[in-house]
Amino acid sequence: MYWASSCGGCEISLTNINEHLLDVDAAFDFFFCPCLLDTKISDVEALPDGGLAITFFNGAIRTEENEHMARLLRRKSQVLVAFGSCAYEGCIPGLSNFTPSRETHFDAIYRHSSGTVNPEGTVPATETQVPEGTLRLPAFYDSVRTLGQVVEVDYSIPGCPPEPHQIWAVIKTVIDGHSLPPRGSILGAGRSTVCDECSRKRSDKKIEAFRRTWEFVPDPDICLLEQGIVCMGLATRDGCGGLCPKVNMPCIGCYGAPEGVLDQGAKMTGALGSMIDIEPLKHLPESEIDAHVDAIIAKIPDPAGTFYKFSLPASLLHQSRREP
Amino acid sequence: MKRISIDPITRLEGHGRIEIFLNDEGDVANAYLQVPELRGFEQFCVGRPAEDMPVITNRICGVCPEAHHLAATKALDDLFMTEPPRPAKLLRETLYSAFFCTDHTTHFYALGGPDFIVGPDAAPSERNLLGVVRKVGLDAGQKVIATRKRNHGIIKMLGGRGVHPAAGLPGGWSKAIGEEERLIIEQTARENIEFARFSLDVFDQIVLQNPVFSELLKSDIYLHRTYAMGTVDAQNRVNFYDGQIRVVDPEGVEVLKYAPRDYQKHIAERVESWTYMKFPYLRKIGWKGFGDGEESGVYCSSPLSRLNVSDSMATPLAQEEFTKFYAAFGGRMVNGRQAPIHHRLATHWARLIELLYAAERMLELARDPEITSPNTRTIPTGEINPNGGIGSVEAPRGTLTHHFEADKNGIITRVNLLVGTTNNNASMAMSVRRAAENFIKKGKVEQGLLNRVEMAFRLYDPCLSCATHNLPGETPMLVTIRNASGTIVEQIRRD
Numbered sequence: 001m002y003w004a005s006s007c008g009g010c011e012i013s014l015t016n017i018n019e020h021l022l023d024v025d026a027a028f029d030f031f032f033c034p035c036l037l038d039t040k041i042s043d044v045e046a047l048p049d050g051g052l053a054i055t056f057f058n059g060a061i062r063t064e065e066n067e068h069m070a071r072l073l074r075r076k077s078q079v080l081v082a083f084g085s086c087a088y089e090g091c092i093p094g095l096s097n098f099t100p101s102r103e104t105h106f107d108a109i110y111r112h113s114s115g116t117v118n119p120e121g122t123v124p125a126t127e128t129q130v131p132e133g134t135l136r137l138p139a140f141y142d143s144v145r146t147l148g149q150v151v152e153v154d155y156s157i158p159g160c161p162p163e164p165h166q167i168w169a170v171i172k173t174v175i176d177g178h179s180l181p182p183r184g185s186i187l188g189a190g191r192s193t194v195c196d197e198c199s200r201k202r203s204d205k206k207i208e209a210f211r212r213t214w215e216f217v218p219d220p221d222i223c224l225l226e227q228g229i230v231c232m233g234l235a236t237r238d239g240c241g242g243l244c245p246k247v248n249m250p251c252i253g254c255y256g257a258p259e260g261v262l263d264q265g266a267k268m269t270g271a272l273g274s275m276i277d278i279e280p281l282k283h284l285p286e287s288e289i290d291a292h293v294d295a296i297i298a299k300i301p302d303p304a305g306t307f308y309k310f311s312l313p314a315s316l317l318h319q320s321r322r323e324p
Numbered sequence: 325m326k327r328i329s330i331d332p333i334t335r336l337e338g339h340g341r342i343e344i345f346l347n348d349e350g351d352v353a354n355a356y357l358q359v360p361e362l363r364g365f366e367q368f369c370v371g372r373p374a375e376d377m378p379v380i381t382n383r384i385c386g387v388c389p390e391a392h393h394l395a396a397t398k399a400l401d402d403l404f405m406t407e408p409p410r411p412a413k414l415l416r417e418t419l420y421s422a423f424f425c426t427d428h429t430t431h432f433y434a435l436g437g438p439d440f441i442v443g444p445d446a447a448p449s450e451r452n453l454l455g456v457v458r459k460v461g462l463d464a465g466q467k468v469i470a471t472r473k474r475n476h477g478i479i480k481m482l483g484g485r486g487v488h489p490a491a492g493l494p495g496g497w498s499k500a501i502g503e504e505e506r507l508i509i510e511q512t513a514r515e516n517i518e519f520a521r522f523s524l525d526v527f528d529q530i531v532l533q534n535p536v537f538s539e540l541l542k543s544d545i546y547l548h549r550t551y552a553m554g555t556v557d558a559q560n561r562v563n564f565y566d567g568q569i570r571v572v573d574p575e576g577v578e579v580l581k582y583a584p585r586d587y588q589k590h591i592a593e594r595v596e597s598w599t600y601m602k603f604p605y606l607r608k609i610g611w612k613g614f615g616d617g618e619e620s621g622v623y624c625s626s627p628l629s630r631l632n633v634s635d636s637m638a639t640p641l642a643q644e645e646f647t648k649f650y651a652a653f654g655g656r657m658v659n660g661r662q663a664p665i666h667h668r669l670a671t672h673w674a675r676l677i678e679l680l681y682a683a684e685r686m687l688e689l690a691r692d693p694e695i696t697s698p699n700t701r702t703i704p705t706g707e708i709n710p711n712g713g714i715g716s717v718e719a720p721r722g723t724l725t726h727h728f729e730a731d732k733n734g735i736i737t738r739v740n741l742l743v744g745t746t747n748n749n750a751s752m753a754m755s756v757r758r759a760a761e762n763f764i765k766k767g768k769v770e771q772g773l774l775n776r777v778e779m780a781f782r783l784y785d786p787c788l789s790c791a792t793h794n795l796p797g798e799t800p801m802l803v804t805i806r807n808a809s810g811t812i813v814e815q816i817r818r819d
Contacts, residue, residue, distance in 0.1 A: 009386020009487045016486055018473045092383040095368040108367040114727070114740050116593040116602060117611075128598040132345035132354050133327055135598035161386060161487050212734070214375050214404065214494045214704055240485075247484035247491045247499040252379055254488075301373040301735055309376075 001083070002073055004059030004066035005093065005144070010084040011058075013161035017168045027175045044076055052076045054174065056083040056157075060090050060313065061145040063138045074151035079180075081187070085160035087147040089256050090313025092160070094144045095305060097312050097319035102140050144313045155180065157188040160254035160310060163240050189239030191259035194251045195223075198233055198242035202226065206277030210299040213249065224250050225275070230300055235261070235268035235307070254310050263316045265307035272297075326350065326767065328760075342777065344760045350767025355757035357749070357781070358599045369739040374403055374713075374730045377739075378492035381726065384743065389488045390423035390479060391719035391744065394565070395726040397492030402585070403713025403728055404704035406495035411697035415497045417565040418509060418689045419482040419489065420717070424564060424682035425516045426475035427720045428627075428675050432523060433468045436672050439779050440531045440541075460526055471519050474512045481505060496701030503696055510690035516683035517641070524645060524676050531673075532652070542653070545762045546668040546780065548754055549574040549616045551606060551623035553747065554630030555718045556581075561638040562630050562681060564718040570633040571606065573618050576664045578633075580608070584716030587725050591742065603749045604742060614754050622754070625722030625747035626784060627674040632664035637677070639684035645677045668755060671783045675720075708732055719744035721784065748784050755780040 003011065015021065031043075031052060044052075055077040061067050074080055085091035099105060106123040110116065128135045147153055157170060166188035173180065180187070195202070202223040211228040218224055224231040224245055231250035233242070237258045244251050257264035276296055281289045300306065308315055326346035347353040365384055372380060378396040382389035394416055401408055408416075431437075433456055442455040457465035476486045482499055483489025491498040501509075531537045556570045557563040569587070571580035580590055593602040594611050605611045605621035612620045623629075637643040653670070656663040665674075689695060712729040722744035729738040759780040763769070 007383050007386035007389075009383070009389060012386050012487050015472070016476055018469055021469070092380055093364070093368070095372070095380075096364050098371065099364070099367050105364045105367045108370070108739075109364065110595045110602070113366065113593070114738070115588045115591065115742070116595060118595045122595045122597050124595075124600050125597045128596075130354070130356070130598065133343075135343055135356060135358060137358065137598065137600065140600075160383065164486065212373065212375060213498075214400075215706070216703065217701055243480075243484050244490045247482075249484060249490045249493075249498050252376075252490075301733060302371060302376075305372050305376075309380075 001056040001058070002069060004057065004069060004087070004147075005062035006059030006084065006086045006091075009161040010086075013084075013159075013164055014056075014167055016164040017171075018164075020168050020171075023175070024171055044072060047076050049075050050078050052078065054079040054081065056081050057147055058083040058087050060086040060093060061147065061150050062093070062141055064141070065138045067150055070147055070150045079154045080147075080151070082147045082153045082156040084162055085158060085254055085256065085310050087153075088156040088158050088314070089311040090144050090146050091254075091310050094146075094311070094313040095309065097143045098304070102142050105140070143319050146314045149313070154183050155185055155187050158186060158237055158255045159189070159240060162188050163243075166239055186237070186259070189237050189255055192238050193258045194233035194236045194238050194240065194242050194245075194255070197238045197240075198223075198245050198251075200224065200245055206279065207272075207275050207296075208277050208280075209296060212299075212301070218248055220248060224248075230272075230306055232264075232268060232307070232309075234271050235264050252309055253307075256311055256314075264311045265304070265315055265317070268307040269303070272300075328764070328769070342756055342760075344757075344764065346764065346767060350765070352757065352761045352764050355753070355760045356598060357753040357756050366739045366741060369728075369736050372736050374400060374708075374728060374734045374736055375494060377726070377728060377736065379488065379490055381741070382488045384741070386487055388423075388427060388719050388721070388744070390420060390483070391717055391724050392726070393483070393489050393492050394420055395715045395717045395719075395724045396728075397494070398566075398715025398717065399713040399726040399728050400492070400494035400715070401713070402715060403709050403730055404494035404734075405707060405709050406702050406704040408496045409697075409699045409702055411500070411694050412496040412700040412702075413566075414689050414692055414695045415482055415499070415501065415700060416492070418686060418695070419479055420565050421682045421686035421689065422475040422478035422482075422509075422512065422516075424720060425520075425679060425686070426472045426479075428679040428682070429468060429471050429475075429519070429523075431720070432672065432675060432679070433464075436675070436782050439782070440537050440672065441526070443537065459530070464522075464526070467519055467522065471516065474515060478509055478512055481508070493701065495704050498700070500698045500700045501696055506690060506696050509695075510687065513683055513687035513690050516686060517680065520676065520680035520683045521641070523679060527673060527676055541669050541673075542667055543669075545759060545776070546755065546783070547666050548624070548668060548751060548758070549666045550620065550751060551579070551609075551618075552629035552632040552664055553623050553625040553723055554633040555716070555723060556634055557638065559638070560633075560635040562634045562678070562718075563638065564682070564685075566717075569716065569723060571623065572633050572664060574616070574664065574666065575618075576632065576658045576661055580606070584725060585714045587714065587716070587727075587742065593742070599749075601746055601749050604747055605750065614750055614757070616754065622750040623747065624668075624751045625744065626671050627678050627720070628665065628668065628671040629722075630718060631674045631677065635661055637681050639681050639688070641684055642677055642681035645680060649673060649677060668783050669779070706734070708734055712738070721745045722747040745784070752781050752784050755783070 055073050082088040110123045111121050124137055126137050126139050170188045200223045205226045209228055218227045229250050232253035233251040236251050236253045237255040239255050261267045281292050328344040343356045345353045378393045381396045382393040384392050438456050442459050480486040483491045551571055553571050555563050555567045557567045568581050573579050590607055591604050592607045593604045595602055609621035637646045650662040653665045708730050714727045716725040724744045725742040727740040730736050759777045763776055
């Protein structure tokens with residue numbers, strides 16, 4: 001298991017398979033896992049190509065080091081799995097692709113951050129001369145890429161992070177010697193949507209107005225979307241068990257697009273379009289209907305950031321427009 | 325000039341790197357702790373709806389998402405100028421106590437503890453969780469797994485998910501609990517208290533009663549007399565969820581006590597071009613470089629510093645341990661309160677005292693009659709605080725502050741995050757340098773260097789950039805010594 005640009009939640013979730021950790025230890029010869037073992041990158045380099053049976057790779061590609069490791073582990077692994085939302089689709093740090101460049105980040109964080117005393121405008125540099133010598137930092141790329149945008153990926157396990165019972169189910173399949181589905185498949189999740197595993201009642205009602213989560217206390221038994229909360233459930237793959245709606249909060253889409261859907265945000269946009277209730281507006285002239293619909297949609301404060309919260313780098317958009 | 329690079333293998337993911345330069349005599353000229361990683365949350369949060377901050381910022385760190393989730397949720401209370409009802413605060417703090425129990429357990433048994441429990445000179449292959457289990461017994465290993473499991477269960481029950489909780493809202497908490505759930509929390513808290521006492525016994529038997537380890541704990545190599553920071557309640561007792569931030573000088577005299585809202589009046593941050601992580605310091609004292617003492621603005625924010633700024637613990641069993649702790653280091657009093665302990669390795673002991681406090685606090689919360697109240701939300705009016713919203717909690721690794729500004733529609737316009745580990749950036753650099761100076765003399769790298777230097781940053785709980793996330797086991801290391809022209813003269817690796 002290897003992590004690139006990620007938060008560590010994938011490792012915690014793996015550890016949360018609890019006592020099954022002992023089964024994993026018994027079944028596998030762990031070769032490389034920086035957080036568990038002493039093997040070095042040079043040991044991986046020394047392996048013949050394909051010397052690793054299976055690699056779980058979590059984290060997105062944010063620096064040149066991440067990219068180097070992705071290429072190396074691809075070469076050394078018979079099966080390479082994009083583990084978790086960052087590697088699979090870019091995840092929340094992928095929202096960074098709405099930001100035009102590295103310099104925009106440096107402005108916000110180092111030059112103009114409130115509380116930072118920086119009259120010289122110092123920012124991190126790939127090379128710094130200190131009295132004793134030169135210090136180097138790896139370059140920070142302008143955008144976030146998924147693992148699959150850098151190397152060929154055999155399987156993906158979605159989720160931020162993947163739920164422990166799903167991780168265990170995948171590992172158990174391998175331990176039991178069952179064959180994995182065709183290459184390119186999604187593992188550790190369903191093929192449908194979070195709505196299918198959500199216990200809330202749906203009545204195919206139309207949405208009259210969107211409301212923000214803090215504006216009211218939703219009914220605990222009724223579909224959140226029908227109550228006007230932008231819940232991503234219908235554009236999100238099932239597999240988690242519908243966890244967020246169980247605590248009265250909307251699905252935020254961390255398992256990515258359902259089977260057969262290319263773009264999670266486009267799916268959500270289309271779905272919402274068909275759910276907005278224009279019945280009460282029908283008597284109005286067409287131009288006024290448009291204005292009313294616009295007003296309803298305007299109540300969704302950040303459609304791009306909401307619909308693509310986890311999947312921007314993997315989406316058809318990938319990133320904001322850049323100057324050439 | 326000779327140069328030594330200490331690369332935890334995590335460097336490959338960009339988490340932490342130590343560069344040590346030697347002078348012509350072969351002694352340490354300087355040491356740098358670099359964090360070669362940046363993910364840019366402060367920038368890409370701009371434009372997002374404010375209410376998304378608790379679920380966006382918990383992705384900063386999957387090891388302590390509960391800390392980010394709660395700091396962000398409290399910042400939203402402030403941004404929306406909405407006071408949550410008391411039951412919501414109880415539920416938030418209950419989740420947070422469960423989190424401290426699992427996080428401090430993971431650190432003690434899997435990360436920091438092995439240095440003591442199996443010893444700093446034990447074979448590297450033994451200095452990990454499995455070595456700990458062999459030393460203290462399989463039963464202990466099962467207790468560790470069970471403790472993590474039951475507390476992650478509580479986190480999932482209250483927050484929706486075992487990692488990256490979802491229930492925080494401005495003015496409240498989206499999930500209320502019933503009596504059945506309350507009973508589970510109460511039972512978990514009781515088991516946590518037993519486990520914390522067991523862990524303190526382990527520490528007592530294996531470390532305190534061992535003269536070698538005990539001497540190491542009190543050795544000057546890991547001593548830094550800096551300012552200390554932590555959150556205290558109205559009686560100046562440790563509190564993880566809420567209170568005022570207190571800073572004491574190296575003698576233990578209070579120099580600052582402020583509401584989290586005023587953090588920028590007291591803390592400034594410095595940028596160095598050779599690392600992505602900034603260096604916070606006390607504004608009042610100023611940045612005087614990497615040094616200790618009351619003249620230096622460097623401070624520490626950790627389990628040890630939290631005890632050092634507090635007058636006592638808020639729960640009875642933890643208070644007993646607090647008294648024992650200070651007595652073990654001499655029990656000197658200054659102005660009627662205990663003098664701070666500056667031996668940084670004592671942070672491990674302090675962490676266990678905090679574990680016991682978290683468990684006892686969780687039991688108090690579980691027995692509060694209001695915790696099962698369905699009244700967990702105050703609905704905000706929608707008016708946005710023109711001064712922004714600021715929220716602070718004690719993360720396991722130090723004081724964590726989230727600061728958001730938003731437009732009148734509640735869309736984020738500016739974000740500043742001061743995360744737990746960042747507070748200690750300068751302290752960690754100093755500890756690493758001190759360890760290097762002690763183990764590298766006349767160009768000779770002593771055998772114990774690798775682990776002793778590693779121990780210098782591990783005691784802070786290695787969560788560099790709040791994205792370094794070492795789990796059970798060793799941080800593998802490779803030390804490369806190059807001459808002035810960059811040619812490798814020696815390589816030491818720990819396998």
